[in-house]
Amino acid sequence: MSGFHTHALYRHEHSALHGLPSQVKIVSLVLFVGAVVATPRDVLWPFAIHAALLIVAVSIARIPFSFMAKRLVIELPFVLFAVLMPFIGTGERTTVLGVSLSIAGLWGAWTILVKGTLGLGASVLMAATTEIPDILEGFERLRFPKLVTAIAGFMVRYLDVIIGELRRMRVAMTARGYDPSWIGQAGPIASSAGSLFVRSYERGERVHRAMLARGYTGAMPVFERVTVSARDWLTGMAIPGLAWVVAIVSWVVR
């Protein structure tokens, strides 16, 4: 439903997670990822629990696992990097299936894979259960600097417009036989990008005029203040809270 260029991340369902206010979900995401990253890497059991917590959240949200799996494919580039680690690592080595691997590299690969995947999974889950305008409003309610949220709002609003114009330009160029194979042929891309920037800038000027025409005096107006119940916060903090308990315990018993 959000239909954003390559990442169609939002999936419309009716679930407890979909209904949670977005600022709760944002804080929940940051805390959960923090707990995962804070967990020491040389123990395995805490990550099993972190993964279980994430799976529970995905089930509550009624997001199909195939949906999650497809979005996790984005991870591929850093999976490759992780796989290389045991081969190029230093220090003590061990032999697995006749191949010499670095122990530090193996631990490194493990860390990157498990933390990266859990972090990505949590991010994807939030995006899947929260529409983009709601996420932006969540940041406003979390009292992020107004300049930042205003710029982010305009950016998100016009992203599709600009990407659409970029795509049309590429189609028009390809239709005229333009198929660059090396950087020296990038002239037309750059020229179109330049005119796209000029058009974007001019649109920014027109948007400002439209804002003035509706009474804008320099500060974005205040819309409704949504109050969030304590219950919503408790619901949202349950899983990250548990994750932090796990992280702290794993440090203590190490």
Place this chain on the structure above:
Amino acid sequence: MSTPALEVRDLSYSYPDGRRALDAADFHIHPGERVALLGANGAGKTTLVLHLNGILRPSSGTVRVAGLEVTDDNLREIRRRVGLVFQDPDDQLFMPTVRRDVAFGPANFEVGGEELDRRVRGALEAVGMEDAIDRAPHHLSLGERKRVAVATVLAMEPEILVLDEPSSNLDPAGRRELAKMLDTLDITMLLVTHDLAYAQALCRRVMIMNHGRIVADGPTEHVLADRPLLAKNRL
């Protein structure tokens, strides 16, 4: 004699490079009237429109909206009174949701809470887009965006609706639907366009602009029947 909804007196404006865009333009519009301002591209129509709410300031002449003169001190109230609908709805719908866009205007005038909600819903109902309230503007079709753009200014309860090329880029069905919707609105209207059919369908009175001056002003049937006049003004 009631106060004109809009009064433009001897309005002149030159661009920084010296070109004359407006040349003593002069006219007034009464409450309840629907007037079309016709002109070819480059006649000065958009420049005139930007003077009506003080975005551009003239070199000489005045603009009055429901009796209030456009000056630096009155800009805010002027902009509430003049509901300006821009040519490209994407310039006018700049918030992440339709609700926010329609609420933006009144919210700037300290309208809030239930009253704000009522105005947003009312404006969207008037244009037939109440179902789109929580959608993102870029998911709407061009015709739908044009209608929401009208709602964004209706929510401010203006004295006059000024539309800049409302029918541009719409397909025939889209143009008909928009015209139908505009026809149902009970508000003073200035339709700036070069679409003669639109002027004919919606307005009783037509003005023609050329080289920054008003060269004709009369009932629609008379002005549009005058072929030589239209041809002379590239219409």
Place this chain on the structure above:
Amino acid sequence: MHIPDGFINGSTSLGAGIAAAGGIGAGLRHAGKRLADRQIPLAGLAAAFIFAAQMINFPVAVGTSGHLIGGGLAAVLLGPWLASVVLAVVVGVQALIFADGGVSALGLNIINMAIVAPWTAWFIYRGLRALLPRTQRAVAVAAGVAAAFSVEIAALGFVGEYAIGGTGGAPVPTVLIAMGGVHALIGIGEGLITGAIVAAVLAARPDIVAGAADLLDPAASPPRRLGRFVLAGVGAALLVAAFLSPFANSNPDGLQRVAEDKGFVETAQTSPVDEGSPLAGYKAGGDGVIATAVAGVLGVGITFGIGYGVVRLSRRTKAQR
């Protein structure tokens, strides 16, 4: 170059987050003061443009392609303070809304792409502008060269972060060569495209390029002599020298070597200090004089090459209009 979670350890990520917040906070105060409210939608549109531009995929060599970071482009078009805020918004939205880049790595990503990239590009750009004649072509060339080096320096920023808190287990020199090498190529591409884009914008609306505001100033000073242009090249070369000296190390341990030659691996040095530490195996640069000389020639070559390339690309685009 969006770092995911797990690459860099928690304490480094946290430290980076605090540093990034400080840096962008400064950017907000500075840009906010000079930002006429007119410019907020402009900044948003610019952010959308940069986001879209980062999706442009340009061919770097046969079969490989790179993506723009846009640090240099943003810095020259918007000025460094606003550029850093805009880039931070782009990177932040990518991580928190599009799940691109780890949430815990946001501070690191902001430092590399929204602080290091635009600011280094800005300093190099200003340095070159001071030495070059005051023309549109010089602006475009300076922007291109600055952008190219900023990509490399941002990549080295990542290597630095890895050296401090990397969890990979790979030795820093290896990461340095991999990241530094790949981004040198990407940097050249970004430099060429940045320069050509800036040239195109200047041709249409020179008034909107913040970094070229002085071009429209009627009280312009006379153009400089060619000799100073050469000075700029040498200066850039010295910059490059600092970064290329490990490459010129007489005993490199590139990925290729390790993968092909297990014998080499087995005889790799180990010591108590080496075990598990990311700094293990880091050797001092090789013969300093040779390294600097090689870097010098390369630096001058790259600088002139990018300058020439920007001029050629923008000339061609002008002809097409």
